Amino acid sequence: MEPLGAKSSAPVAALPIEKVRAAFPALEREVNGKPVAYLDSGASSQRVLASIQAVDRYERRHHSNVHRGSHTLSAEATDAYEGARATVADHIGAGDRREVLFVRNATEAINLVARAWGDANVGPGDRIVLTEMEHHSNIVPWQQLAERVGAEIEWAPIDEEGLLDMDALATLLERGPKLVAVTHVSNVLGTENPVAEIARLAHDAGALVLVDGAQSAPKLPLDMAELGADFFAITGHKLYGPTGIGVLWGKLDLLRAMPPFLGGGSMIRKVTREGTTYADIPARFEAGTPAITQAIGMASALRWLDSLGMEAVREHEQEIADYALEQLAEVPGLRIFGPPRGSGRLGPVSFEIDGIHAHDVSEILDRHGVAVRAGHHCAQILMDRLGVSATARASFGVYTTPEEIDRLVEGLEDARKVFGL
Amino acid sequence: MDELYRDQILEHYKRPHNFGHLDQPDLEFEDTNPFCGDEQHVTIRLDEDDRVAEIAFEGKGCAISTAATSLLTDELAGKSREELLRLPKEFVLELLGIEISATRMKCAMLGLKIVKSASLGQSAEWEDEGEAGDPTEAVADLG
Numbered sequence: 001m002e003p004l005g006a007k008s009s010a011p012v013a014a015l016p017i018e019k020v021r022a023a024f025p026a027l028e029r030e031v032n033g034k035p036v037a038y039l040d041s042g043a044s045s046q047r048v049l050a051s052i053q054a055v056d057r058y059e060r061r062h063h064s065n066v067h068r069g070s071h072t073l074s075a076e077a078t079d080a081y082e083g084a085r086a087t088v089a090d091h092i093g094a095g096d097r098r099e100v101l102f103v104r105n106a107t108e109a110i111n112l113v114a115r116a117w118g119d120a121n122v123g124p125g126d127r128i129v130l131t132e133m134e135h136h137s138n139i140v141p142w143q144q145l146a147e148r149v150g151a152e153i154e155w156a157p158i159d160e161e162g163l164l165d166m167d168a169l170a171t172l173l174e175r176g177p178k179l180v181a182v183t184h185v186s187n188v189l190g191t192e193n194p195v196a197e198i199a200r201l202a203h204d205a206g207a208l209v210l211v212d213g214a215q216s217a218p219k220l221p222l223d224m225a226e227l228g229a230d231f232f233a234i235t236g237h238k239l240y241g242p243t244g245i246g247v248l249w250g251k252l253d254l255l256r257a258m259p260p261f262l263g264g265g266s267m268i269r270k271v272t273r274e275g276t277t278y279a280d281i282p283a284r285f286e287a288g289t290p291a292i293t294q295a296i297g298m299a300s301a302l303r304w305l306d307s308l309g310m311e312a313v314r315e316h317e318q319e320i321a322d323y324a325l326e327q328l329a330e331v332p333g334l335r336i337f338g339p340p341r342g343s344g345r346l347g348p349v350s351f352e353i354d355g356i357h358a359h360d361v362s363e364i365l366d367r368h369g370v371a372v373r374a375g376h377h378c379a380q381i382l383m384d385r386l387g388v389s390a391t392a393r394a395s396f397g398v399y400t401t402p403e404e405i406d407r408l409v410e411g412l413e414d415a416r417k418v419f420g421l
Numbered sequence: 422m423d424e425l426y427r428d429q430i431l432e433h434y435k436r437p438h439n440f441g442h443l444d445q446p447d448l449e450f451e452d453t454n455p456f457c458g459d460e461q462h463v464t465i466r467l468d469e470d471d472r473v474a475e476i477a478f479e480g481k482g483c484a485i486s487t488a489a490t491s492l493l494t495d496e497l498a499g500k501s502r503e504e505l506l507r508l509p510k511e512f513v514l515e516l517l518g519i520e521i522s523a524t525r526m527k528c529a530m531l532g533l534k535i536v537k538s539a540s541l542g543q544s545a546e547w548e549d550e551g552e553a554g555d556p557t558e559a560v561a562d563l564g
Contacts, residue, residue: 357482
């Protein structure tokens with residue numbers, strides 16, 4: 001669809017956009033008679049064809065259970081599953097592929113750390129530092145841990161621009177917390193936190209660092225050694241792969257010292273009537289038949305991303321975020337949350353419009369085929385800090401074009417008309 | 422005219438009826454829409470026969486949830502607590518007079534849920550739960 005207004009769409013040059021879009025069958029969909037402008041990749045991205053096809057191939061020809069039996073299909077399934085682990089390790093710059101644990105999603109990755117590491121290492125009066133911009137998945141498991149063991153949660157504040165207040169964080173670190181859990185990229189503000197610096201400061205203070213990478217993994221080149229964190233959580237369905245698969249990366253020595261999270265098949269060394277000894281990592285943390293199909297789908301999506309190059313993916317995200325910030329600033333009565341344009345911030349871009357609730361904004365945009373999310377984005381602590389109950393959020397992917405941002409702006413102009421503004 | 426955002430709906434959104442907070446209410450309840458975090462707080466004063474004498478609500482919400490509760494609270498004077506508890510979801514849908522999609526149903530039902538919760542003295546159930554379709558059919562429809 002051609003933009004209706006006289007806006008000149010910014011050129012996006014980082015990615016071969018036509019080729020990228022052709023790799024996503026869902027983008028051929030129409031919604032309410034218009035080609036879908038999918039601006040909700042922060043909630044879940046669309047699936048790349050390479051991943052869909054890998055899943056289909058595996059399901060049709062190679063499936064069996066992994067790590068069991070010596071027959072051909074089981075060996076093929078095991079190769080594919082362990083190959084997926086190697087792909088992830090390579091993509092995120094893990095030093096050892098045993099540091100890559102397959103879990104259900106980023107939420108489960110964080111819960112695993114809170115249970116297995118937390119219960120063994122955090123006690124009464126110990127402190128855990130979170131930031132005001134965390135997703136509920138990086139809040140609730142820590143609150144539950146704090147309740148179980150009598151620990152305390154402390155909140156590192158954000159400043160007026162939506163950046164983490166590093167001075168305040170330094171003050172909290174002086175009190176010797178056990179852990180700092182921080183998001184890499186905010187799912188509301190688009191803020192990229194300086195996690196390498198946070199990790200350095202936290203380690204100096206004797207704390208471990210968990211990074212929630214659910215939003216950053218689809219956008220940024222990752223190198224675990226460079227980042228310097230202790231745990232890193234990733235989900236597959238936000239990086240163009242299937243649901244039901246995620247990764248917890250952890251430092252080898254930490255994972256080795258951690259007791260199991262879930263008990264069952266695969267995670268044992270020996271089971272007797274008297275008790276059980278546990279398998280080595282990664283098997284110790286992968287009880288039961290894993291999500292084999294989904295792990296393969298996720299790895300295929302990562303290989304496809306690597307073929308684009310994560311530096312180019314990052315640049316594209318930056319270009320689209322900058323263009324969206326510039327265009328949205330022209331809409332009367334619209335307030336953008338998060339750091340300003342040109343600050344190096346990424347997407348998503350969250351906003352509210354005077355006199356129209358976010359839910360109604362999203363409803364009217366849908367009539368234009370524009371998909372955005374409305375609500376608290378599982379970040380009620382942040383909503384509270386911003387003084388709002390809900391925002392509308394446009395989030396981007398490798399396939400997002402400036403024309404889609406133009407359609408967002410046109411839809412917002414229509415929303416203002418409907419509400420008599 | 423817009424099907425969903427009809428003048429009546431927008432009028433109730435911009436100038437909701439019974440908006441505010443009653444001092445020393447006999448019944449009150451506050452709840453949120455779990456999907457979007459919208460909040461409403463309902464306060465009710467009863468007469469000597471234990472029927473609704475006055476009702477007020479406040480909170481933040483979308484056009485649908487605000488208009489629904491505005492319209493609903495206009496209709497409740499004189500009702501007993503038992504009558505409040507028996508109100509079906511169609512009561513609100515008829516007041517709204519518009520087609521409500523599955524994704525907006527909780528917006529439309531928030532006020533009714535809170536009125537019922539106030540009447541019960543504990544959280545009442547949503548009116549729109551338990552209607553599930555066949556997943557294969559749902560996808561087949563999309564072609």
